[in-house]
Amino acid sequence: MELFANQVLAGIATGAIYACMALAVVMIYQAIDHLNFAQGEMAMFSTFVSWQLMQWGVPYWGAFVLTVAFSFAAGIVIERLLFKPLAKAPILTNVAGFIALYAIINSVAGLIWDFTIKQYPTPFGSSPFLGSQLISTHQAGMIGITLLMLLLLFFFFRFTRVGLAMRAAASLPESARLVGINTSWMIALGWGMASAIGSIAGMMIAPVVFLEPNMMLGVLIYGFAAAVLGGLTSPFGAVMGGFLVGIFENLVGTYIPGVGNELKLPIALALIIVVLVVKPAGLFGRAIVKRV
């Protein structure tokens, strides 16, 4: 029983990170109808930036805030330079763009910081949380930061005018333009926010997976699995999907013999396929119905 509770809680902690990645993916998907394959690499690069800042002597939370701001700006720049010109291009052109972005960021990070594995600090420590052996303070911190961020996002989208405008631009661009919303900048803003969310996920998971240019590959696949499971049209679903995938991953790894760490990733991919075949809209998504 202790093992079970332990695995569920650890699953929720890593699930929080998957939830962040899934949310970032869904935000961009809602804005431009494409999956951002480079989301993980963007987050990885941001994490390296924060690491570099700390190497230069910036304290953890200072580096954290600077990195989130940097990632926000970088997300907007990427959208303006690369994906705004591709907005009307066919799907494959966009996919090629994402893969190029993936490769470029990955190589540039390797060039600057090389491919050796680096330690990454945690501000929460790794002692047992509240004296309990079930969960460490870092895992609790991961969950806490994620929940705080989700709460802020919820208030932003529900109660601010910019949030309302962003939702309108994502759901019905033509009408949004008719009421005077600059939909193009709303998309850029969505990229900035997705990039910032990803950077938080990167900085939170880095102490667990260690810092190196390929650290986010697995995380992003779990993030995709979470987004598909929750439904690509539903930010709430993406978050729930993240937690579910985190728990699922840990329980399968623990209780099904022979799965272990090596087979965890194929299970995430299998999950994507099963969801797409059985319930393509995901658990919380709306099926896309077109009126004719």
Next chain:
Amino acid sequence: MVRLGIAHVPQGRGTFTNMTVEENLQLGAISRSDTKAIGSDIERMYEHFPVLKQRYTQQAGTLSGGEQQMLAVARALMLRPRLMLLDEPSFGLAPLIVRDLFRILGKINREEKVTILVVEQNAQLALELADQAYVIETGRIVMSGNAKDIANNEDVRKSYLGY
């Protein structure tokens, strides 16, 4: 177009169906900078269209066609436009609802001091509402003038009003 003070109600209404009625109205005023006056404007829209007030937390997609058309007009007015363009407001609505809608449009025209340009196939109703009328045939204006004169014109009566 929005910056010039022109609001457009497209055919098919362009309602944000997965948002609430109130959010739709908020969106109509999204480009305005006088944020303080928006609340009272929303209240005024509810006075023009009481049915929207009853449903203000409802998803706009669950409204009936007539209610959605009213919402579309209210949303356009939230811009405080100088000119409002309405494309086929009667499209797909029951005759009674259309009559009601046109009555409210007349009231809005007088009370809100906004010029309304309506493109409408229901000639009789449109001519009752309008001050100025233009008859367009295959893209060309063939007649223009006072709405009453046009309603009394022999040719117009034969071809469009049916008597």
